[in-house]
Amino acid sequence: MPDLPALLNNTPKLEELLQIARVKRVSLEQNPSTTAFRLVNSGADEIADLSVDFFAGVLVASLYAELSEKQENVLLEVLAQTFAPVSIYLKRRPKEARHVANVARDSLAPDAPAWGERVDEIEILENGVKYLIRPGGDLSVGLFLDMRESRAWLKHHVAGKTMLNTFAYTCGFGLISSLNGATRAVNLDLSRRVLDWGQDNYRLNKLEPKRFDFISGDVFDWLTRFSRRGDKFDVVVLDPPSFATSKHIRFSAATNYDELVELAASIVTPEGLLLACCNNAQVSKRNFYAQIKTGLKRAGRGFNLLQSLGQSKIDFPTLNNLESPLKVFALEV
Ligand SMILES: C[S@@+](CC[C@H](N)C(=O)[O-])C[C@H]1O[C@@H](n2cnc3c(N)ncnc32)[C@H](O)[C@@H]1O
Numbered sequence: 001m002p003d004l005p006a007l008l009n010n011t012p013k014l015e016e017l018l019q020i021a022r023v024k025r026v027s028l029e030q031n032p033s034t035t036a037f038r039l040v041n042s043g044a045d046e047i048a049d050l051s052v053d054f055f056a057g058v059l060v061a062s063l064y065a066e067l068s069e070k071q072e073n074v075l076l077e078v079l080a081q082t083f084a085p086v087s088i089y090l091k092r093r094p095k096e097a098r099h100v101a102n103v104a105r106d107s108l109a110p111d112a113p114a115w116g117e118r119v120d121e122i123e124i125l126e127n128g129v130k131y132l133i134r135p136g137g138d139l140s141v142g143l144f145l146d147m148r149e150s151r152a153w154l155k156h157h158v159a160g161k162t163m164l165n166t167f168a169y170t171c172g173f174g175l176i177s178s179l180n181g182a183t184r185a186v187n188l189d190l191s192r193r194v195l196d197w198g199q200d201n202y203r204l205n206k207l208e209p210k211r212f213d214f215i216s217g218d219v220f221d222w223l224t225r226f227s228r229r230g231d232k233f234d235v236v237v238l239d240p241p242s243f244a245t246s247k248h249i250r251f252s253a254a255t256n257y258d259e260l261v262e263l264a265a266s267i268v269t270p271e272g273l274l275l276a277c278c279n280n281a282q283v284s285k286r287n288f289y290a291q292i293k294t295g296l297k298r299a300g301r302g303f304n305l306l307q308s309l310g311q312s313k314i315d316f317p318t319l320n321n322l323e324s325p326l327k328v329f330a331l332e333v
Helices: 004-008 011-024 069-083 095-099 102-108 145-155 172-179 192-204 219-229 253-265 285-298
Strands: 036-041 050-055 058-063 087-092 122-126 129-133 162-166 184-189 213-216 233-238 243-245 250-252 268-279 304-309 326-332
Touching: 004 011, 004 069, 011 036, 011 069, 036 122, 036 145, 050 069, 058 069, 069 087, 087 102, 129 172, 129 192, 145 172, 145 268, 145 304, 145 326, 162 172, 162 219, 172 184, 172 192, 184 192, 184 219, 192 213, 219 253, 233 253, 250 253, 253 268, 253 285, 268 285, 285 326
Parallel strands: 058 087, 162 184, 162 233, 184 213, 233 268
Antiparallel strands: 036 050, 050 058, 122 129, 243 250, 268 326, 304 326
């Protein structure tokens, strides 16, 4: 497979590959209740080091290779010609950038579009639910599109139940639960800013945030606190980042997921549900499942695997059908 700079020297080929990627997603493009999806999933669409997300006309293009300004401009022109978007925002994610301090954020995820008109905020739909997307300013723009199948699964498993949404970000899982009959939804995240954004998502869907809980705090502390208080939930969603630090724990999904599961298991009601998610390509599905089993065993909880979920094959195909980076297990505990 040619690398991205090589494809930028052969723009007819790049245009052809982008068109093929688009055709594969035509069912999503024509679905009026879902206006956000991935248009290009790098190597799986034969375009190495490029992913493009579509948010109701606005494109967010992530670059995993370093490009010159000239190469970026060629890419923008080709994307603009092929998809006729309102605007294109760039996220520069070369491997080295993972270690760069916040100072560099401006150049990695500029506020302003790289092409087209400025759109600070845009409303999108996913299966009829509205979310606010903020395309500039941060590497993450408000919704992880690869979680669409997991949100859809949760929708059918929360009616009449209490739920806890850990590592809530903009509260996607909490919102789905609150819209589909959960009697209590607690959204928990370290960042007040993303919880406020989550509250905006609730309002957008005509739910009064005051009726639900948005707790800004450390998940590891709060799981311990809930457990001590005897506070239990019928459904617990675990969706940690690959690495997290807190006062007491340096969490890595590769090695500490079992501890997180053990902690969470103590606050799941009998026959309650655990939705355990891991989006780290370095952690195999097998390792992830083994860690879940270990955590539940240590907590003295048996379980039934209800479903193994992941990313949609339509817009998140994987290269050569390899294991997808996102792994999600729905378990009855
Ligand atoms: C991968 S995102 C979660 C995505 C989210 N579940 C969704 O579906 O949109 C990770 C989130 O975890 C939060 N986070 C990281 N460490 C945390 C901690 N120790 N306690 C609480 N939240 C944490 C970050 O602020 C971030 O919003």
